Amino acid sequence: xxxxxxxxxxxxxxxxxxxxxxxxxxxxxxxxxxxxxxxxxxxxxxxxxxxxxxxxxxxxxxxxxxxxxxxxxxxxxxxxxxxxxxxxxxxxxxxxxxxxxxxxxxxxxxxxxxxxxxxxxxxxxxxxxxxxxxxxxxxxxxxxxxxxxxxxxxxxxxxxxxxxxxxxxxxxxxxxxxxxxxxxxxxxxxxxxxxxxxxxxxxxxxxxxxxxxxxxxxxxxxxxxxxxxxxxxxxxxxxxxxxxxxxxxxxxxxxxxxxxxxxxxxxxxxxxxxxxxxxxxxx
Amino acid sequence: xxxxxxxxxxxxxxxxxxxxxxxxxxxxxxxxxxxxxxxxxxxxxxxxxxxxxxxxxxxxxxxxxxxxxxxxxxxxxxxxxxxxxxxxxxxxxxxxxxxxxxxxxxxxxxxxxxxxxxxxxxxxxxxxxxxxxxxxxxxxxxxxxxxxxxxxxxxxxxxxxxxxxxxxxxxxxxxxxxxxxxxxxxxxxxxxxxxxxxxxxxxxxxxxxxxxxxxxxxxxxxxxxxxxxxxxxxxxxxxxxxxxxxxxxxxxxxxxxxxxxxxxxxxxxxxxxxxxxxxxxxxxxxxxxxxxxxxxxxxxxxxxxxxxxxx
Numbered sequence: 109x110x111x112x113x114x115x116x117x118x119x120x121x122x123x124x125x126x127x128x129x130x131x132x133x134x135x136x137x138x139x140x141x142x143x144x145x146x147x148x149x150x151x152x153x154x155x156x157x158x159x160x161x162x163x164x165x166x167x168x169x170x171x172x173x174x175x176x177x178x179x180x181x182x183x184x185x186x187x188x189x190x191x192x193x194x195x196x197x198x199x200x201x202x203x204x205x206x207x208x209x210x211x212x213x214x215x216x217x218x219x220x221x222x223x224x225x226x227x228x229x230x231x232x233x234x235x236x237x238x239x240x241x242x243x244x245x246x247x248x249x250x251x252x253x254x255x256x257x258x259x260x261x262x263x264x265x266x267x268x269x270x271x272x273x274x275x276x277x278x279x280x281x282x283x284x285x286x287x288x289x290x291x292x293x294x295x296x297x298x299x300x301x302x303x304x305x306x307x308x309x310x311x312x313x314x315x316x317x318x319x320x321x322x323x324x325x326x327x328x329x330x331x332x333x334x335x336x337x338x339x340x341x342x343x344x345x346x347x348x349x350x351x352x353x354x355x356x357x358x359x360x361x362x363x364x365x366x367x368x369x370x371x372x373x374x375x376x377x378x379x380x381x382x383x384x385x386x387x388x389x390x391x
Numbered sequence: 392x393x394x395x396x397x398x399x400x401x402x403x404x405x406x407x408x409x410x411x412x413x414x415x416x417x418x419x420x421x422x423x424x425x426x427x428x429x430x431x432x433x434x435x436x437x438x439x440x441x442x443x444x445x446x447x448x449x450x451x452x453x454x455x456x457x458x459x460x461x462x463x464x465x466x467x468x469x470x471x472x473x474x475x476x477x478x479x480x481x482x483x484x485x486x487x488x489x490x491x492x493x494x495x496x497x498x499x500x501x502x503x504x505x506x507x508x509x510x511x512x513x514x515x516x517x518x519x520x521x522x523x524x525x526x527x528x529x530x531x532x533x534x535x536x537x538x539x540x541x542x543x544x545x546x547x548x549x550x551x552x553x554x555x556x557x558x559x560x561x562x563x564x565x566x567x568x569x570x571x572x573x574x575x576x577x578x579x580x581x582x583x584x585x586x587x588x589x590x591x592x593x594x595x596x597x598x599x600x601x602x603x604x605x606x607x608x609x610x611x612x613x614x615x616x617x618x619x620x621x622x623x624x625x626x627x628x629x630x631x632x633x634x635x636x637x638x639x640x641x642x643x644x645x646x647x648x649x650x651x652x653x654x655x656x657x658x659x660x661x662x663x664x665x666x667x668x669x670x671x672x673x674x675x676x677x678x679x680x681x682x683x684x685x686x687x688x689x690x691x692x693x694x695x696x697x698x699x700x701x702x
Contacts, residue, residue, distance in 0.1 A: 232454070232458055232482065233485050235481070236477060236478075241451075242447065242448045242451020242454070243452075243454050243455040244455060246451065246453060246454055246455015246456040246458070246459065247455040247456070249452065249456055250455065250459020250460060253459075254460070273445075273447040276445035276447055277448050279445075280442055280443075280448055280452065
């Protein structure tokens with residue numbers, strides 16, 4: 109290995125370390141926010157933290173000092189119930205003060221239970237499943253019409269893929285060759301009523317998206333190097349949109365929440381909060 | 392009498408808008424020949440997007456384009472746009488996006504296709520959504536002016552258009568102002584509030600009533616929302632009796648909107664003329680209007696009943 113390659117490797121390893129540390133911090137915010145709110149969706153928020161961290165702190169071009177920057181990359185949280193994760197990311201990135209996070213779901217707060225476009229850094233309200241990929245496709249089309257280089261990202265839940273509109277958008281984006289569009293499916297395998305394969309089976313999910321004309325990557329969606337690798341691959345894919353099937357763990361980062369569906373839409377007890385924060389460590 | 396459909400006028404207006412504003416984009420769900428968006432598609436293929444038979448995606452993509460700075464016109468049949476009602480509510484209206492939902496074949500105008508392709512509930516469904524504007528043009532001239540005017544107003548709109556050729560009521564110099572009803576005939580005995588295709592019938596009814604010495608004023612309510620409440624209350628005070636008439640269910644449409652206003656501000660005897668809580672059926676358009684009591688003669692009958700109830 110040449111010195112320059114070693115240097116790059118070291119630099120990348122530092123970046124990964126920084127991102128993992130950021131994700132840990134975001135997870136603590138998420139736990140605290142949902143505890144303070146008394147309700148929310150911790151499981152699906154924790155599963156996608158690494159993906160959101162990679163997007164906002166590595167891949168996407170955006171500027172919290174200029175949220176309306178015309179050339180910024182766009183992100184749509186189609187699985188809107190992961191709002192706590194998005195809000196924590198935006199606060200950590202500097203879109204609004206971190207102390208606002210604890211107002212989640214409270215009356216008068218800008219931090220609505222599901223993403224609201226009144227929040228700095230949120231381009232579109234969401235929460236009703238199945239709509240984000242259509243909206244992202246429209247934005248990607250707008251970019252092409254204006255000859256803009258910005259890219260559009262949408263994060264979908266796997267249970268969300270039960271919605272017919274997801275597949276309407278999937279057929280559309282590939283028909284219009286929206287290579288500036290990247291969808292990420294948070295494949296945590298659980299939906300409200302149980303395992304996705306029991307409630308409404310999605311497998312073979314990779315083949316489904318491929319059959320719809322998409323470039324597909326399948327990764328460990330809780331592993332930073334794999335997320336970044338897939339996002340880089342999406343950037344250089346031409347002629348078609350990319351979907352990243354990100355296999356994740358619901359409740360990732362807190363031992364007693366991992367893979368437990370009960371934490372889809374329930375907050376933690378005081379005792380659980382204490383253990384969770386201890387496990388996540390740090391300050 | 393010159394006849395032209397409001398969908399035809401929509402197609403013409405889009406071409407003019409395409410010429411003058413490069414931000415105008417048009418989307419259709421595989422009905423571009425019927426909705427007349429094919430005229431725009433032919434002239435501006437790069438700004439026309441066919442989504443196929445996929446109305447939920449139609450609204451979502453239109454919303455995305457609007458977020459990206461475009462003025463999105465999304466078209467299909469009126470009835471099929473209501474298939475994406477929740478997308479319209481949760482995305483387009485909630486975020487006050489610049490999406491113009493311009494839909495054709497409303498009311499009974501899609502006669503022979505039957506109940507599945509007719510739309511008799513859409514005004515109610517759209518006007519209940521916050522931020523939404525609802526416009527029902529009465530003729531081709533008004534349709535063209537309304538479409539053009541809405542392109543330059545920020546925010547979502549539902550524009551209800553027709554398949555059938557109907558009489559031209561307005562001249563070239565007509566000025567459309569959103570939310571401002573238009574008085575088309577004077578009269579102090581009673582008021583007829585009409586929208587869309589029924590404006591012409593209301594004018595005919597007022598002529599018939601005149602022969603029986605009843606002076607009915609006719610008001611064209613082209614904007615169902617925001618409703619011109621002032622003129623409704625003013626005219627109710629002047630006349631003391633009102634009839635509403637629409638090619639739509641008697642529930643939740645123009646009649647409902649007027650009753651909401653007068654019930655609170657100035658109750659007077661009222662008749663609501665519309666489709667009486669039933670589905671449509673196949674038949675020629677005129678046959679259906681006749682069967683469902685949407686002719687001038689039906690307005691006359693209600694008007695005379697009301698005259699007897701006036702205090």
